[in-house]
Amino acid sequence: MAGTAVAQGSAPPLAPAGKASLMQSRGMLGLLFMLPAALFLLVFLTYPLGLGVWLGFTDTRIGRAGQYIGLENYELLWDDSIFWLSVGNTILYTVAASILKFALGLWLALLLNERLPFKALIRAVVLLPWVVPTVLSAIAFWWIYDAQFSVISWSLMKLGLISTPINFLGDQYTARATLILTNVWRGIPFVAITLLAGLQTISPSLHEAATLDGATSWQRFRFITLPMLSPLIAVVMTFSVLFTFTDFQLIYVLTRGGPLNATHLMATLSFQRAIPGGQLGEGAAIAVAMIPFLLAAILFSYFGLQRRRWQQGGAD
Amino acid sequence: MTSASDTALPAGSRAALQDESVGMTYLDRAPRRLVTVYLPLLVFVFVLLFPFYWMGVTALKPNHELTNFRDYNPFWPASPTLQHIRYLLFETSYPGWLVNTMLVALGSTVISLVASVFAAYAIERIRFPGSRWTGLAIFLAYLVPPSILFIPLAVMIFKFGIYDSKLALIFTYPTFLIPFCTWLLMGYFRSIPYELEECALVDGATRWQILTKIMLPLAVPGLISAGIFAFTLSWNEFIYALTFIQSSENKTVPVGVLTELVRGDVYEWGALMAGALLGSLPVVLLYSFFVDYYVASMTGAVKE
Numbered sequence: 001m002a003g004t005a006v007a008q009g010s011a012p013p014l015a016p017a018g019k020a021s022l023m024q025s026r027g028m029l030g031l032l033f034m035l036p037a038a039l040f041l042l043v044f045l046t047y048p049l050g051l052g053v054w055l056g057f058t059d060t061r062i063g064r065a066g067q068y069i070g071l072e073n074y075e076l077l078w079d080d081s082i083f084w085l086s087v088g089n090t091i092l093y094t095v096a097a098s099i100l101k102f103a104l105g106l107w108l109a110l111l112l113n114e115r116l117p118f119k120a121l122i123r124a125v126v127l128l129p130w131v132v133p134t135v136l137s138a139i140a141f142w143w144i145y146d147a148q149f150s151v152i153s154w155s156l157m158k159l160g161l162i163s164t165p166i167n168f169l170g171d172q173y174t175a176r177a178t179l180i181l182t183n184v185w186r187g188i189p190f191v192a193i194t195l196l197a198g199l200q201t202i203s204p205s206l207h208e209a210a211t212l213d214g215a216t217s218w219q220r221f222r223f224i225t226l227p228m229l230s231p232l233i234a235v236v237m238t239f240s241v242l243f244t245f246t247d248f249q250l251i252y253v254l255t256r257g258g259p260l261n262a263t264h265l266m267a268t269l270s271f272q273r274a275i276p277g278g279q280l281g282e283g284a285a286i287a288v289a290m291i292p293f294l295l296a297a298i299l300f301s302y303f304g305l306q307r308r309r310w311q312q313g314g315a316d
Numbered sequence: 317m318t319s320a321s322d323t324a325l326p327a328g329s330r331a332a333l334q335d336e337s338v339g340m341t342y343l344d345r346a347p348r349r350l351v352t353v354y355l356p357l358l359v360f361v362f363v364l365l366f367p368f369y370w371m372g373v374t375a376l377k378p379n380h381e382l383t384n385f386r387d388y389n390p391f392w393p394a395s396p397t398l399q400h401i402r403y404l405l406f407e408t409s410y411p412g413w414l415v416n417t418m419l420v421a422l423g424s425t426v427i428s429l430v431a432s433v434f435a436a437y438a439i440e441r442i443r444f445p446g447s448r449w450t451g452l453a454i455f456l457a458y459l460v461p462p463s464i465l466f467i468p469l470a471v472m473i474f475k476f477g478i479y480d481s482k483l484a485l486i487f488t489y490p491t492f493l494i495p496f497c498t499w500l501l502m503g504y505f506r507s508i509p510y511e512l513e514e515c516a517l518v519d520g521a522t523r524w525q526i527l528t529k530i531m532l533p534l535a536v537p538g539l540i541s542a543g544i545f546a547f548t549l550s551w552n553e554f555i556y557a558l559t560f561i562q563s564s565e566n567k568t569v570p571v572g573v574l575t576e577l578v579r580g581d582v583y584e585w586g587a588l589m590a591g592a593l594l595g596s597l598p599v600v601l602l603y604s605f606f607v608d609y610y611v612a613s614m615t616g617a618v619k620e
Contacts, residue, residue: 026442026443026444026445027444027445029438029442029444029523030438030442030443030444030445030447031444033434033435033437033438033442034434034435034438034439034444034450035434036430036431036434036435037431037432037434037435037454037494037498038435040427040431040487040490040491040494041454041457041491041494041495044469044472044487044488044490044491045457045460045465045491047468047472048465048468048469048472049460049464049465049468051468051471051472052464052465052467052468055467055468055471060471104360107356108357108360111353111356111357111360112357114349114353116353116357120607122357122361123611124603124604124607125361125364125365126360126361126364127603127607127610127611128364128365128368128600128603129364129367130614131548131599131600131603131610132368132552132596132599132600133551133552133554133569133570133595133596133599134552134554135552135554135570135571135573135574136569136570136573136591136592136593136595136596137367137368137371137592137596139573139574139588139589139591139592140367140368140370140371140374140589140592141367142588143370143374143583143585143588143589144367144370148383149382149383149385151370151390151391154385154390185363185364185367188360188364189364190614193611193614193615194614194615197611197615242459242461243461245461246461246462246463246464247463248462248463248554248555249554249555252554252558253574267461267463267464267555270463270464270467271463271466271555271559274467274470275467275470275559280467280470280471283467284467284468287463287464287467288464290463290464291464294461294464298459
């Protein structure tokens with residue numbers, strides 16, 4: 001991405017006379033202009049990132065500076081079944097939610113790309129789950145998933161489909177499924193709206209030409225829409241995987257990791273151990289343990305999907 | 317980015333309905349479209365919006381209707397009441413949380429925008445040595461999630477002595493806002509022709525004049541997009557606010573609603589829903605006025 005950015009603007013056509021003096025001041029000027037942003041990011045992003053790694057090697061607690069203890073935190077985690085459970089949960093949560101988000105989001109994007117009345121309104125409304133603060137919509141879901149007074153259970157019982165209320169968040173399997181579906185609910189609009197923007201750049205004449213050649217609608221989707229979209233899909237899914245993997249809010253509101261730690265993600269476990277538990281070092285170690293997974297997920301979804309781009313021979 | 321903002325504008329208008337550019341949908345028969353397009357779309361819209369409807373209905377129901385599904389239709393308040401909203405506004409710290417959230421969101425948005433304008437201009441137009449790598453670093457910074465930063469940040473904030481204050485949030489939110497805004501603004505600056513800058517340089521304008529008199533006025537849509545998106549992101553932020561704020565009067569809306577309105581095992585669902593509804597309203601209003609900018613910034617950040 002940065003590559004294309006540079007390629008597009010690599011040759012600013014400057015007047016030859018002004019060029020020399022400008023080049024001399026360019027380094028200074030650039031530094032000056034970068035200063036506020038760089039200062040902020042170095043102090044509040046780069047430094048804490050390093051500090052987090054360091055804290056993972058210490059036994060720091062809240063209110064007490066820690067000692068260097070080497071890999072002890074990681075050794076503890078290695079034998080900690082709850083930690084491994086949270087790793088498994090995070091992977092399951094990310095994979096399941098990302099696949100569903102992609103499939104449903106792409107479907108919604110295709111639907112929104114049709115000729116529709118009130119299209120602008122529908123599109124604006126569809127994005128609401130993404131706009132509303134996650135914690136606040138999760139609170140609404142908390143009430144919707146109530147063990148006794150869930151409106152979903154009530155409706156299904158009225159329809160005669162089930163006889164007792166569904167224990168959405170109390171049972172470990174339904175709780176996991178519920179959280180994944182809630183995350184999908186929140187993520188669909190982002191995938192759909194960004195993919196829609198990509199769909200709208202595909203020229204209708206391609207579809208018309210394919211139809212004249214006798215292509216079915218599935219073939220048009222498979223051999224025109226999907227290849228044209230795949231660079232965008234790679235980026236959108238990278239972001240989606242990243243947000244899902246590091247999700248905290250939904251789990252914290254709906255289950256706080258329960259029942260019996262069955263829904264702890266690495267992020268919530270890290271919070272649980274560090275802030276209410278007071279074990280900052282151990283929490284930091286869990287957070288650091290997320291980084292390799294995160295890098296792998298990013299590399300997989302970005303490069304894995306991006307390869308299609310040059311396989312298709314597309315210029316951009 | 318341009319495509320997103322272009323297409324966002326007239327799609328629902330009468331002219332667009334007769335426009336054949338959408339494709340060959342006119343070949344489909346109406347009943348077929350009902351099953352393949354309208355029905356699934358209806359289900360999508362229903363599922364995506366139902367929680368908000370439920371939020372609103374619950375906020376307006378009196379307490380005895382909330383859990384009594386036998387005597388009252390759960391989908392409609394029989395005797396709507398404002399008691400939950402009144403309770404929220406006059407008997408809890410909710411108004412204070414709203415003010416806090418507003419101040420924090422405005423403060424961090426302004427800081428981020430200012431820093432990002434300079435950074436984006438430097439990376440995109442001054443092209444200092446290493447600007448390419450700086451651009452890449454900014455993008456990578458955007459990918460660092462708050463859930464791996466909050467523990468070390470909590471330690472730092474404690475040392476700085478700004479724990480449990482709004483400043484803690486105003487200083488930490490730019491960590492995810494600056495990379496986003498810079499990335500977005502770089503795209504906008506890139507779309508402004510070099511010739512304009514050249515002319516100004518020939519006429520003897522300084523870099524500062526070029527930035528303030530030429531680039532910024534032309535990049536206003538980009539600034540609005542970045543500002544709105546940044547404001548929404550800070551309004552929605554949760555994990556930093558949960559970790560860095562302890563006292564009730566300094567909490568933001570998402571944290572306050574979740575931690576202060578739930579007491580023991582008694583959930584005041586009416587008040588909780590009213591809190592969620594009122595807390596969502598500012599961002600939803602802002603969003604409804606600037607849908608196109610919002611969509612442009614969302615797709616713009618992804619589409620570079």
